[in-house]
Amino acid sequence: MSLVLFIEQVLNGFQFGIMLFLTAAGLTLVFGVMGLINLAHGSLFMIGAFAAASIAGWTGSFVLAIMASLAAAAAAGALVEVAVIRKLYDRDHLDQVLATFALILILSEGTRWIFGSFPLYLNIPSYLSGPISLPGGIQYPLYRLTIIIAGLFIALCLRQLILKTRIGMQIRAGESDREMIAVLGVNISWLYTLLFALGAALAGVAGGLVGALQSVQVGMGEPILILAFVVIVIGGIGSVKGALVASILVGLTDRLGSILMPEAFKLFLPPADATLMGSALSSMLIYILMAAVLVWKPTGLYGVRV
Amino acid sequence: MSREGWINIALILSLLAVPLWAQVADEPFLITLSTRVAIFALAGVGLNLALGLGGLVSLGHAAFFGIGGYAMGILASHAQSYAPILEVPLLIEGTKSMPVIWLTALLVSGLVALAIGALSLRTTGVYFIMITLAFGQMLYYFSISWPAYGGEDGLPIYTRNNFPGLNTLDPIQFFLISYVILCIALVFISLLTKSSFGLALNAARQSVRRVETVGISTYRVRLTAFVLSGMMTGLSGALFADLNRFVSPSMFSWQTSGEIMIFVILGGTARLFGPVAGAALFIVLEHLLGGISDYWLIFLGLLLLAVVLFARGGLIGLLAGSPSRSG
Numbered sequence: 155m156s157l158v159l160f161i162e163q164v165l166n167g168f169q170f171g172i173m174l175f176l177t178a179a180g181l182t183l184v185f186g187v188m189g190l191i192n193l194a195h196g197s198l199f200m201i202g203a204f205a206a207a208s209i210a211g212w213t214g215s216f217v218l219a220i221m222a223s224l225a226a227a228a229a230a231g232a233l234v235e236v237a238v239i240r241k242l243y244d245r246d247h248l249d250q251v252l253a254t255f256a257l258i259l260i261l262s263e264g265t266r267w268i269f270g271s272f273p274l275y276l277n278i279p280s281y282l283s284g285p286i287s288l289p290g291g292i293q294y295p296l297y298r299l300t301i302i303i304a305g306l307f308i309a310l311c312l313r314q315l316i317l318k319t320r321i322g323m324q325i326r327a328g329e330s331d332r333e334m335i336a337v338l339g340v341n342i343s344w345l346y347t348l349l350f351a352l353g354a355a356l357a358g359v360a361g362g363l364v365g366a367l368q369s370v371q372v373g374m375g376e377p378i379l380i381l382a383f384v385v386i387v388i389g390g391i392g393s394v395k396g397a398l399v400a401s402i403l404v405g406l407t408d409r410l411g412s413i414l415m416p417e418a419f420k421l422f423l424p425p426a427d428a429t430l431m432g433s434a435l436s437s438m439l440i441y442i443l444m445a446a447v448l449v450w451k452p453t454g455l456y457g458v459r460v
Numbered sequence: 461m462s463r464e465g466w467i468n469i470a471l472i473l474s475l476l477a478v479p480l481w482a483q484v485a486d487e488p489f490l491i492t493l494s495t496r497v498a499i500f501a502l503a504g505v506g507l508n509l510a511l512g513l514g515g516l517v518s519l520g521h522a523a524f525f526g527i528g529g530y531a532m533g534i535l536a537s538h539a540q541s542y543a544p545i546l547e548v549p550l551l552i553e554g555t556k557s558m559p560v561i562w563l564t565a566l567l568v569s570g571l572v573a574l575a576i577g578a579l580s581l582r583t584t585g586v587y588f589i590m591i592t593l594a595f596g597q598m599l600y601y602f603s604i605s606w607p608a609y610g611g612e613d614g615l616p617i618y619t620r621n622n623f624p625g626l627n628t629l630d631p632i633q634f635f636l637i638s639y640v641i642l643c644i645a646l647v648f649i650s651l652l653t654k655s656s657f658g659l660a661l662n663a664a665r666q667s668v669r670r671v672e673t674v675g676i677s678t679y680r681v682r683l684t685a686f687v688l689s690g691m692m693t694g695l696s697g698a699l700f701a702d703l704n705r706f707v708s709p710s711m712f713s714w715q716t717s718g719e720i721m722i723f724v725i726l727g728g729t730a731r732l733f734g735p736v737a738g739a740a741l742f743i744v745l746e747h748l749l750g751g752i753s754d755y756w757l758i759f760l761g762l763l764l765l766a767v768v769l770f771a772r773g774g775l776i777g778l779l780a781g782s783p784s785r786s787g
Contacts, residue, residue: 185586191586191589191590238765238769241769245768247517247585247586247589248511248517248729249768249772251517251519251589251721252721252722252725252764252767252768253764253765253768253769255718255721255722255764256760256761256762256764256768257765258761259757259758259760259761260757260758260761260762260765262757263755263757263758263761264755264758266755267755267758376714380593380594380597380714383590383593383594384590384594386590387587387590387591387594391586391587430607433605434602434605434606437601437604437605438598438601441594441597441598441601442598444591444594445579445591445595448579448582448583448587448591449579449582452582452583452587453583453587454587
């Protein structure tokens, strides 16, 4: 295997990881602050992708499409929070799992009802398509590189928002003691809606950006949701920093595993068997990684809560 | 007898009566639907042990359902191709015998439940939910990427497996097999609930510290419950595969885990017959609403949401009132 291919896969792993981070960040924030496990987070990712694909089909503008994905997911998130999620904060995890599973059924089937079962396509705009030459003679798709940079930029904005603004301060305060900040006069229910919409918007943007790389269809949110769960379990639930580290780790493991595992098996198995074993094992690799992290640190890399 | 007791009896008798009537009226489709209810109820009874009694919210029970299914698929496919599963170090051949397949399904799903449970039970609460989910997904992706047994396409079995003295291809006889197994499982669970083990499990859900104080290891009690729970769901997977004569990775999918959970919740969590009521309601809804609209899952979602938000006792809770639970 050549070095060029390896570097390309490392970049792909980064790109995948960054998109996972955008999805996982909302999930982990919502859990950290509201104590809510939200299975329907993947549906918000899907809504973002559908919004982007339809607006791009309508207007032809990619920038508008991404803005639409953000707005649609944030609006859907706020709506869902006010209608359903708000009633779940005081319930146990089982009720949260079930109610948000019900939301998946409603949102997925609702989307299928509106858009039909056929996938939509979101094209990469001409100014972002094609490869770009990186130092060392590596050709890499410009769009994927843009995603990496955009994702890192969003992650940076999120960090600034949480650490430097008044809202961020309230979010952090809510994480450590929600009764106390309510007593101090912060409108908790408004803050929760805002935070939920923020998490939804992040997932929606990720959906819109990824929508140009894969087909936009019902059910696209669930695989990413489960990976986001893996990410926040590895990173430690409630920790945004943990989510970032774990996202990159999972992204790299997934992409490098799929090329390295078959190669590794070729050292002691015939090529056909090696490819078979390698690809079967690499599809399980991130779950094995998660199990390993849990044996080592049951609350995740950056988790504090027991 | 309590009102819930009467409802339970009515429920289990009508599950028997409907297919018997269908047999007389020559409606084989109804028999198949009833068989599905019995099999799904068995899966739910398994999950209910962990979820209802033990408070272990497993979102990965599809793993055991799928393992049961593949235990049947692998054994039967080797039997129909006459190729042994393993030759060295010892000869293992396929089989079409249901009892052997069931034992294999119980054994393998028990072992997998032991491994998954031993790791997952190191955590609690939301971590436990996500980890069981992730283990389920692990097996799902493995079943897709492993081509020897059909990979993504699944594995068809041409004839139903055999049970000594019965014609399993006759729908009513296969229904009776599933029904009897379901009844045995229900009796087992009701005995287990009253045993000291069941009491310890119930107590561990309510207060870990108190149970630990009297010298019982909650980890062991929970692990045992998780393994038993996985074994029952595994057995139902083997029956489900036999019903369809087909296994596919979708048995491992997390939607399957969600559905098994829905059976438990719709009927009423931690109630002995809850999964029976829930599975029956699910199948009836699937059939009735599915006939009206292709998008029947929207209605299922709304119903589930309503049950979770407003009727936490599920169907049996609505009919029988709140349980007379001591403590």
